[in-house]
Amino acid sequence: MTAHPVPLRGAGASPLAAGAATExxxxxxxxxxxxxxxxxxxxxxxxxxxxxxxxxxxxxxIGKSGAGKSTLLRLINLLERPDAGQVRVGGRDLTALSRAQLRETRQNIGMIFQQFNLLQNATVFENVAFPLRIHGRNATADIDARVRECLALVGLEDKVHSYPAQLSGGQKQRVAIARALAPRPQVLLCDEPTSALDSETTQSILDTLREINQKLGVTIVIVTHELSVVEALCRHVAVVEQGQVVEQFAVREPAAERLTVLGRELDALVRRRAREAALDLELAQEAAGVPAALRVAGGAAHV
Ligand SMILES: Nc1ncnc2c1ncn2[C@@H]1O[C@H](COP(=O)(O)OP(=O)(O)O)[C@@H](O)[C@H]1O
Ligand SMILES: [Mg+2]
Structure with a gap:
């Protein structure tokens, strides 16, 4: 495979492999x-x-601790290699790639973590520049411009020369987000990104993630054990229990305000087994008088 430098200039996400538009x-x-x-x-x-x-x-x-959420998320960028099955991102089967090809493809999949995972001895600038430098193919001026652009995206332009130890938890997570976005990924994987943060900081990080999704079109997959995070940010959710996806549904249908009442039922969905939950959801919709055309599928969502 020919190595391409990370596209630092020009709009749009990284190019997709053939066939990606259809899946x-x-x-x-x-x-x-x-x-x-x-x-x-x-x-x-x-x-x-x-x-x-x-x-x-x-x-x-979403799911309880130990349910398998992090493992499932790490299968998406092959931080965990599956023992069986296929992982396709942007139309490519990642399990079939060579190590070099996988490294290249991972530029298209950013990731952030609960504990931020910043390089402690490097400045904010160097942390964000890191993924742009590893291939050694980007010009210094381009890296400089992209780092500043990403720091502006997360509102941290003024911290460019700071070290992680000088930042609050929320600021550290913003640096991690800027670093993940630097190579212009199409997908951003987030593993409990707000679990180490207070509720006010959580809200502002979720706002930033929403903006990234809306402005840049980046697909976000977020692992959480908190219902409030799902309600605040997600359009779709899968409930993970004992290594399986037991339920999948749309969090909120934008055209149907009445469906927000179902948000309250999410809690029950997370706690109960799939069949009970599906029944619950159907009953809740029935009780709320949600028209049939607008109902969220309960039982048919198994995969
Ligand atoms: N490298 C590993 N070796 C052995 N067991 C593991 C490893 N990683 C995760 N597990 C186990 O797999 C289960 C799911 O873990 P994880 O995906 O981290 O769950 P969650 O993120 O939902 O809390 C847990 O029981 C955990 O102990
Ligand atoms: Mg986890």
Whole structure:
């Protein structure tokens, strides 16, 4: 494969592989991840999950601690390699790529974490420049311009020379977001990005993520155990339980204000088994008098 420099100038996301327009930007097909435990036993962290995520969506993965959310998210950029199944991003099967091709393709998939994972001994500028430097193919002036552009996107232009230790938690997460966006990814994976933050800072980070989705069209997949995060940000959500997606639905239909009443039912959906939850949802819609055409599918959402 020919190596291309990261496109630092010009509009739009990274180019897609052929066929990408006809399929969701992320397609997991029967992916499986089994861990070998120290006692020799095997543990199925992700059990044959299939999931489609459309380009431009904000997709939540919600579930309790230990449900397999992080493992599922890390399968999308192959930080975890599946034992079975296919991982397709931008129309390419990542499991079939060479290491070099995978490195290149990962430029199209940014990621942020609960604990920010910044380089402590590097300035904010160097942290954001890092993914633009690793290939050694971008001109210094272009890197400089892109770093400043990304810091402006997250409102941190004035912190360019600061070190992570001098920043608040929210500012550190903003640096991490700027770093993830620097190579112009089409997809941003977020693993509990607000779980280490207070509620006010959480709101402002969620606002920034929403803006990134709306302005840049970046597809966001966000793992959380907090219902409020899903309600504030996501358009679609999958409930993860014991390594499986037990439920999938649209959080809110924009044209139907009455459906916001269903937001209150989400809590129940997360807590209960899939069948009960689907029934609940149907009953809630019935009770709320939601017209049939506007109802969110409850039982038909299994994958
Ligand atoms: N590298 C690993 N080795 C063994 N078990 C693991 C490993 N990573 C995760 N697990 C186990 O897989 C399950 C799911 O983990 P994880 O995906 O981190 O869940 P979540 O993000 O929903 O809390 C947990 O029981 C966890 O202990
Ligand atoms: Mg996790």
């Amino acid at each position: 969701p930007v992320i397609r997991l097909q029967a992916v499986q991840k089994t861990f070998q435990l120290p006692n020799g036993q095997r543990f199925d962290a992700v059990c044959s999950v299939s999931l489609d995520i459309a380009a431009g969506d904000v997709f939540g993965l």
